Amino acid sequence: MADPTRIWTAALIVIGDEILSGRTQDKNVSQIATWLNVQGIRLREVRVVADDSDAIIESVNILRSRNDYLFTTGGIGPTHDDITVDAIAAALGVAVEVHPQARAMLAGYYETRGGLTDARLRMARVPAGASLIENRMSGAPGIRHGNIFIMAGVPHITAGMLDSLTGTLEGGLPVLSATIGCWVAESEIADLLGAAERAHDGCQIGSYPFFREGRTGANFVVRSTDASALDQCVAALSAALEQGGWPVVPDGI
Amino acid sequence: MADPTRIWTAALIVIGDEILSGRTQDKNVSQIATWLNVQGIRLREVRVVADDSDAIIESVNILRSRNDYLFTTGGIGPTHDDITVDAIAAALGVAVEVHPQARAMLAGYYETRGGLTDARLRMARVPAGASLIENRMSGAPGIRHGNIFIMAGVPHITAGMLDSLTGTLEGGLPVLSATIGCWVAESEIADLLGAAERAHDGCQIGSYPFFREGRTGANFVVRSTDASALDQCVAALSAALEQGGWPVVPDGI
Structure with missing residues (x-):
């Protein structure tokens, strides 16, 4: 039987120059915190880091090791400033690979939207060994690797990914x-x-x-x-x- | 002459269970980021930590040493969950003392509001060696200690403290x-x-x-x-x- 006094914790890394520049008001901290409470998991710490590989690697490695779960938001789109997958793979010491199922999902989504270009295919790249998190909102899935959950930056897409994770994570008593x-x-x-x-x-x-x-x-x-x-x-x-x-x-x- | 290529950086620690629980939507990150840009200082990293002494001490010590400036918000009120001053003093290895000028400001403010109780006097406590940051909004000042700026959690009070700091910090070229x-x-x-x-x-x-x-x-x-x-x-x-x-x-x- 599960220990009712065990406290499950999560950390969140918000990745994005747009938050640090003040241009964009983050909405994912409160959204993910509220969702985690319902799962019986406490959000213990948040870091907001720039689109900078070293900063992401540092925070991923310390936070994943001292929390039950680590969530990240942002930086998984198709453009040059989307470096989250590469940085997390580097933090884990694994290669980046194209996930066949993600590739198939994107190919289906873009079939009537101009086809699967190289830029779009970037969104099928995952740290080797990852599984996918369903995203009903747009073509690109979230990514799970061990206790790390790699989510979108756009809040309503993140919300869809959280929905698909609801009830799947082990937690303790809700606060x-x-x-x-x-x-x-x-x-x-x-x-x-x-x-x-x-x-x-x-x-x-x-x-x-x-x-x-x-x-x-x-x-x-x-x-x-x-x-x-x-x-x-x-x-x-x-x-x-x-x-x-x-x-x-x-x-x- | 100042080096025009020198980049000045700041970090921010948002202290408060209410942000991590999802109850309160933080507004200080974007407010402080925007203000820093105008001062020619870049917000490089943000951490949100609980009302927990160890968490505050850890983040204060790493962030103050690797940035030109460190700001904190939250935890400087009169109640039992306001532990920021004590934690920062512990991080710096200095005592906590009542600042005479802060005490005088609070005594004046509360003269017609029921007097200066022990709880209210808590807001005059500073890490030894600190100076004050003017707060036109309410009786309790912000606190400066070296490169650390200890600000209120309530956004409009923080705004008043930022106003009084405008133009006083050395920065580089605005972004x-x-x-x-x-x-x-x-x-x-x-x-x-x-x-x-x-x-x-x-x-x-x-x-x-x-x-x-x-x-x-x-x-x-x-x-x-x-x-x-x-x-x-x-x-x-x-x-x-x-x-x-x-x-x-x-x-x-």
């Missing part, structure tokens, strides 16, 4: 969370929050302040893999806030 | 960029793009495909620190695309 909100400056209730966390083993409380409608407020997110501990922590924290004179908004503000 | 768009599948013009980049030293071309209005298109972003090289590259790429039968949309689609 449950509950949010309550309060129109209070977090500095007023900092001690109360710390005490609530210390009193409830296995629960973490995050405090997220904001300014809205000209007022100061904060949302408190309680996280735990244990539903009953979570409920108790939320109830205790809510009671303490109400008792201090700060009405609680269920589900957050 | 200029120009975008052109085309209703074409990038796989059709991959060779043309690669050739254009090879023909123009000091220019990088990024290709960013999309699907909109039921059609396939891509934007091509040319980047260079040399305005004339940039113009020539954009002109040559535009001519090549037009010649291939793909009308170019200036400034992108």
